[in-house]
Amino acid sequence: MSTEQIIAEIWGESPPRQATAAVHVYISQLRKLLTVPRGAEHPVVTRAPGYMINLQGEETDLDVFRARLGQGRACQARGDHLAAAGHFESALSLWRGPVLGDLRGGLILDGFALWLEKLRLECTELLADSNLLMGCHRTVVSFLYEALSEHALHETFYHQLMIALYRSNRRAEALEVYQRARRTLQAELGLEPCRALRDIHQAILSSDDRLEAAVPIAL
Structure with a gap:
């Protein structure tokens, strides 16, 4: 990574006058923090026009x-x-x-x-x-509710949760998840649910046999 890129990452369009010198100080401090075995090459190396971290394997x-x-x-x-x-x-x-x-x-x-x-x-x-x-449908329900609490706009999680609920004999709750997805997407993005979500919703309403098969991505 070049020194200029490092400066831009740290200070954006308003770097201090001594930005290059400050980068050198930061790199020196980083090298002190990263201990290495005696005689081994330090992972932080100077490579014109900047610096590189050289890591081997799963480090x-x-x-x-x-x-x-x-x-x-x-x-x-x-x-x-x-x-x-x-x-x-x-x-x-x-x-x-x-x-x-x-x-x-x-x-x-x-x-x-x-x-x-x-x-x-x-x-x-x-x-x-x-x-x-x-077939661990009940197990995955709580997992997906937690995932949606962090990623409320991620439609795949709604899709998977609706399937898990349906297969857990919680059809009404699966339909409510669709309405929750619809409200969230409309409020946040002004969008209707994607085709896959709409298809799953319709499949649940009609008790489509394919919902009991392998994970359906699209119907």
Whole structure:
């Protein structure tokens, strides 16, 4: 990452006069914080026109998260949903609050945080799917309600929750979830629910047999 990019991330369009010198100080402090074995190369290295963090293998929680997510995908692809759920749960257990905490930055850092949040949402969706495929409908209901409390505009969670409730013989509650999704989307975005949600709603009203089959993404 170039020194100019670091300056832009920290101070935006109004950097102090001694911004470059300040970056050098920050990098020096970072190197002191990151201890390494005697004789080993420090992970923070100078590379013109700036600096680079050189990490090997699974040295960060992000590396571990992505590895577990990949393992879960592989298990799900071959039909081992129990193992898949275990990997997805293990991956999600690494999260501690919002992405990057309360740290705020420029375009690069914010884009990175958005990418991480998308990975987290994908992992959450896949865990819910694994539980639905195993028939753990009642278990996944509370999990999805919690997910929606944090991501009230994420339509996939409503979709999965409606299926889980229907399969738990809670048809009226499943229909109410649709109305909740509709109210939220209209109030926040001025939009109607997506086609997949509307189809699930209609399928529940008509007790469509396909709702009892493998996880229906679209009807």
